[in-house]
Amino acid sequence: MGALAEFSEDGGRLRVTGDLLLSRLGDLPTRLDSHSGSISELDLSGIGRMDTIGAWVVHRFAKRKGVPVTGLKPELQHLLEQVGSADQPVSTRPKYVSPFNRVLGEVGEAVVMSGRTLLGLLGFLGATVLAFVNVIRHPRRFRFNATVQRFEVVGVSALGIVGLMSFLIGIVIAQQGAVQLRQFGAEVFTINLIGRITLRELGVLMTAIMVAGRSGSAFAAQLGTMKLTEEVDAMRTIGVSPMEALVLPRTLAAVMLMPLLGFYSSLIAIIGGGLLCWLQLEIPPVTYVARLREVVPITDLYVGLIKAPVFGAIIAIAGCFQGMQVEGDAEQVGTRTTAAVVQAIFLVIVLDAFFAVFFERIGWI
Known part of the structure; x- marks a missing residue:
């Protein structure tokens, strides 16, 4: 079944152990969110397996604390990088563009498209x-x-x-x-x-x-x-x-x-x-x-x-x-x-x- 995910602090280092799987996370996300102390690094050398949800929990915590992630296996490190690259802000309202710039942009696009078509x-x-x-x-x-x-x-x-x-x-x-x-x-x-x-x-x-x-x-x-x-x-x-x-x-x-x-x-x-x-x-x-x-x-x-x-x-x-x-x-x-x-x-x-x-x-x- 695998071990439940846990974390412990050793000086300025926070060490996470177990399996970062959706079925094994337990209340780890809540406890990480409530963590208020300062740390210097996030050690994941004790992680056996990890899925996308677990990678997202780790990435969100490391991003909030502004600390590096160390000790992760290469294959799991790639998953963490993919989750991090997908963490992009979503704009719910389009950026305001003045009418003149919008018309100028549309004219430019039409000219470029005409040239390509020709x-x-x-x-x-x-x-x-x-x-x-x-x-x-x-x-x-x-x-x-x-x-x-x-x-x-x-x-x-x-x-x-x-x-x-x-x-x-x-x-x-x-x-x-x-x-x-x-x-x-x-x-x-x-x-x-x-x-x-x-x-x-x-x-x-x-x-x-x-x-x-x-x-x-x-x-x-x-x-x-x-x-x-x-x-x-x-x-x-x-x-x-x-x-x-x-x-x-x-x-x-x-x-x-x-x-x-x-x-x-x-x-x-x-x-x-x-x-x-x-x-x-x-x-x-x-x-x-x-x-x-x-x-x-x-x-x-x-x-x-x-x-x-x-x-x-x-x-x-x-x-x-x-x-x-x-x-x-x-x-x-x-x-x-x-x-x-x-x-x-x-x-x-x-x-x-x-x-x-x-x-x-x-x-x-």
Whole structure:
């Protein structure tokens, strides 16, 4: 059973003997708490066994008296050190931080997080490029069926919603442009507005936003779920590269179909604007088409087709990157999916601004 824990004083030294176990402590904690004399050290050379409760009693007494603990066996000394390291003050009320410092701290955290995310996206882009190079070097590793399936998800299934959105945007552009230009008797220039802004900017930009909300979120949710169910780890275990099997087909589908969706969106928007011009401004469709051919340069079409695959790559990489970052629990899937959509739309708009400056500098205006 072991000996009951006892203590005795020898000069300035307090010596504890027996077993410091919960079942053998007896009233030792109470007697130690009531000890009021001064001692120079706490001798535990007579201790046979000790558990966490016993270590806590010894640590608390030595800390209150401010004396060293001596004579303890090495294995029991480690337990006492672990109990001592866990003895930390607990703050029940958060430290007051001024509103200015709190806002400044949150801004700093957001900047640091943005920088880390940007570096992660760049690294993920590099890994995607390497996977593409490996597939080119070993064509048999290209997953044709997976890529074609992504074509349907990204492109064919999106035709309805993209077409409806573009048609309504074309009507809105024509209506608002006509209202403003009517003040100067220049309603005919509504055709210029519709043709140039849809082919050059809004057609591709709105399509990119729609694809980011539709396909980018789907990519993040799909890969995030696969991460939680350890399917990605299983693929690595059997020697299949997740970059080649999961990321590359989605990226290629977005890159290849964005120009087609962008052109389709621009065409539907032009049709919507032409319908309003016919009904409200009484401009016949033949005149509308002829005017478009006169005022819209072919470079506007080139601008939209050049931007589209870049936007598609950004959307796919942002969605796949966030999906591959999912860890822990199912809540991460929703959080990462939201982050994928926000980041994709933000990067698309930023790149669109850079493209606008670039094409203006080379004379494509």
